Amino acid sequence: MQRYIARRFLQSLLAIWVMSLIVFSLARVTGNPLDVMLPLEAGPEEYERVSKHWGLDQPLYVQYAIFLSKAVRGDFGNSWKWHGYSAMGLVGQRLPATLQLAGFALFISIVIALPIGVMAAVMKGTAWDSVAKVIALLGQSLPGFWLGIVLMWIFAVHLGWFPTSGRGGLQYMILPAITLGWFQVAVLMRLVRSSMLEVLDSEFVKLTRIKGVPEWKVIWKHCLRNASIAPLTFFAIIAGVLMTGSVVTESVFSWPGTGLLVVDAVRARDFQVVQAVVIVFSGIFIFTNLMVDILYAYIDPRIRFQ
Amino acid sequence: MATVTARTLPWYAPPRVAGAMRQVGRYPVVPLSLLMFLLVIPAVLAPLVAPYDPLKGSLAKRLKPPVWQQGGAIEHPLGTDKLGRDILSRMIYGARVSLMVSLVAIFVGGSVGTGLGLMSGYFGGKTDALIMRLVDISLSLPTILLALVLVAAVGPSFGTVIIVLVVLLWARYARLVRGETLSIKERDFIARARVAGASHSRIMAKYIFPNVVNSLIVLATLQVGYVILLESALSFLGAGLPRPTPAWGLMIADGRELIVTAWWVSMFPGLAIMLTVLSLNLLGDWLRDHLDPKLRHV
Numbered sequence: 001m002q003r004y005i006a007r008r009f010l011q012s013l014l015a016i017w018v019m020s021l022i023v024f025s026l027a028r029v030t031g032n033p034l035d036v037m038l039p040l041e042a043g044p045e046e047y048e049r050v051s052k053h054w055g056l057d058q059p060l061y062v063q064y065a066i067f068l069s070k071a072v073r074g075d076f077g078n079s080w081k082w083h084g085y086s087a088m089g090l091v092g093q094r095l096p097a098t099l100q101l102a103g104f105a106l107f108i109s110i111v112i113a114l115p116i117g118v119m120a121a122v123m124k125g126t127a128w129d130s131v132a133k134v135i136a137l138l139g140q141s142l143p144g145f146w147l148g149i150v151l152m153w154i155f156a157v158h159l160g161w162f163p164t165s166g167r168g169g170l171q172y173m174i175l176p177a178i179t180l181g182w183f184q185v186a187v188l189m190r191l192v193r194s195s196m197l198e199v200l201d202s203e204f205v206k207l208t209r210i211k212g213v214p215e216w217k218v219i220w221k222h223c224l225r226n227a228s229i230a231p232l233t234f235f236a237i238i239a240g241v242l243m244t245g246s247v248v249t250e251s252v253f254s255w256p257g258t259g260l261l262v263v264d265a266v267r268a269r270d271f272q273v274v275q276a277v278v279i280v281f282s283g284i285f286i287f288t289n290l291m292v293d294i295l296y297a298y299i300d301p302r303i304r305f306q
Numbered sequence: 307m308a309t310v311t312a313r314t315l316p317w318y319a320p321p322r323v324a325g326a327m328r329q330v331g332r333y334p335v336v337p338l339s340l341l342m343f344l345l346v347i348p349a350v351l352a353p354l355v356a357p358y359d360p361l362k363g364s365l366a367k368r369l370k371p372p373v374w375q376q377g378g379a380i381e382h383p384l385g386t387d388k389l390g391r392d393i394l395s396r397m398i399y400g401a402r403v404s405l406m407v408s409l410v411a412i413f414v415g416g417s418v419g420t421g422l423g424l425m426s427g428y429f430g431g432k433t434d435a436l437i438m439r440l441v442d443i444s445l446s447l448p449t450i451l452l453a454l455v456l457v458a459a460v461g462p463s464f465g466t467v468i469i470v471l472v473v474l475l476w477a478r479y480a481r482l483v484r485g486e487t488l489s490i491k492e493r494d495f496i497a498r499a500r501v502a503g504a505s506h507s508r509i510m511a512k513y514i515f516p517n518v519v520n521s522l523i524v525l526a527t528l529q530v531g532y533v534i535l536l537e538s539a540l541s542f543l544g545a546g547l548p549r550p551t552p553a554w555g556l557m558i559a560d561g562r563e564l565i566v567t568a569w570w571v572s573m574f575p576g577l578a579i580m581l582t583v584l585s586l587n588l589l590g591d592w593l594r595d596h597l598d599p600k601l602r603h604v
Contacts, residue, residue: 015443022452026459036459141584143535145542146558146576153565153573164565247450248539252562262451263543266458274458278451285448 004297012290019282023275024067028060038080039269046080050272053077076276081268087276091258095280097167098250098257101180102242104173109181109188109238117192118227121200122219132189139186144245148179148252165254176253180245184238195227202226345582349401356395357381360552363390369568385570387560393570396552397578403553404582407464408533411471412526418472419479420522424510426480427487437480444477449536450543457545467546471533482525486518524594531586538579554579 027036034047055066076087120132156164162171208218250259258277265273348355368390371378384393426437453470499513540546541555554575561572
């Protein structure tokens with residue numbers, strides 16, 4: 001187990017390193033790095049400052065050493081668009097909003113997916129099962145950003161139940177969270193359904209039924225507990241997907257999180273901020289993947305020996 | 307009918323052809339025809355079918371609603387956008403753009419992945435270890451962010467989108483082909499070809515590759531829908547195709563700020579994406595079940 005964890009950990013570090021290499025080289029191989037790092041409107045003193053910060057007059061390997069040592073300390077330079085902020089400071093400031101939205105979306109997708117998945121398994125082959133199938137299919141085929149706009153159009157513009165965009169109380173969070181969680185609902189529901197089917201078929205369920213346990217208790221207590229192992233390990237993957245999915249959702253609903261920050265930064269060609277967000281997000285993404293793999297290996301020992 | 311299965315009547319096997327025909331007739335006709343209708347025919351015939359130039363509009367006719375609404379006219383059945391361009395025409399050309407991007411990306415990504423997968427599985431050892439590490443890393447990179455950095459550095463273009471998609475797609479093909487190659491290379495006909503003097507590259511191209519084509523077709527079909535979704539999301543974020551390309555994702559982005567006054571600008575392209583991806587997914591599932599059932603986990 002330790003060897004497996006150590007190997008996966010090194011692999012994750014390698015992945016982050018590759019990502020930082022991509023960020024570093026993209027700015028430098030495509031001609032003058034200052035043209036990439038700064039927008040056209042930037043003045044000469046801005047050029048001077050950025051050039052000095054990253055040591056751009058030095059040879060490439062020195063530049064890489066400077067980049068790496070600053071990156072490790074979380075220094076990605078100062079933002080060009082948002083004056084007086086460091087790139088990393090901006091990310092730190094916006095990250096809570098993203099985490100809040102992602103957490104709520106995760107909550108909503110569980111609340112929707114769990115009962116539907118369980119019912120679909122219990123009533124396999126009925127109309128209810130078909131409804132679940134249609135939801136799963138739609139979940140994989142609907143573009144998330146479009147779903148967001150449709151929800152906004154129906155529930156915010158026409159019905160006026162929710163505000164169209166921005167961040168505030170709970171009512172601001174519902175539409176973006178549904179948009180963000182939609183795809184996960186489909187995935188999670190299918191997982192719950194298939195693992196419930198497996199459990200419903202097992203011997204101990206027959207035994208509890210023979211013992212005279214009421215049917216609702218058999219399903220919601222005995223079966224669901226055993227069926228939730230597989231979906232549980234999936235949650236961390238979902239968390240990773242939610243992080244990156246927030247880029248799209250936040251820009252639909254103008255939710256002031258990290259996702260919106262990076263899209264705005266790309267539009268303003270604020271490369272310092274872009275690289276900070278990308279490295280931080282990649283780190284979160286890669287390490288949630290690592291956590292999932294470790295969790296899997298813990299639950300299913302066969303994986304460790306592959 | 308449902309009770310008459312192979313299990314209840316073990317001695318009876320229906321003629322293969324008839325069985326296959328019944329399968330074809332039963333399930334994918336709807337998605338298949340929908341797909342042809344929605345994507346392939348208009349995309350190929352775009353200049354003939356589309357009533358207007360997708361890039362030219364007249365400001366006098368801007369934001370006309372669809373024909374069934376007050377103020378709509380039959381000349382623009384699905385209305386016009388804020389530059390007075392015909393939405394239907396842009397959607398038809400958009401089908402062409404989506405199809406083109408996904409086919410090119412899947413072809414390039416698939417070729418790279420297949421080549422590396424063949425080498426990885428066939429040679430094994432250090433080659434295998436190196437390529438598989440690359441696969442692991444590439445599968446753990448966050449896509450949309452990669453696209454955003456690339457666009458921030460070199461700007462949005464057709465080439466940028468293709469590069470991002472290829473970087474994302476190749477690894478799955480490599481993994482799939484490697485797995486299949488590992489088992490195929492142990493078979494007798496490979497050893498015989500070796501004895502007969504065939505070179506390594508000839509064995510990979512002529513003996514192993516034909517045996518993985520079925521799986522490749524299935525994976526490629528299953529990915530078209532995914533790639534269309536991804537491309538439209540990138541375009542929506544401004545990290546995909548540049549304006550004024552008639553891409554569905556861009557059209558939806560244009561309609562976002564008009565949602566209160568002109569809902570049709572973003573609704574119709576979204577419906578187009580949804581129906582296209584839906585029918586592609588159904589088609590891919592069907593192909594998988596019939597060509598290569600062992601790919602169920604993909």
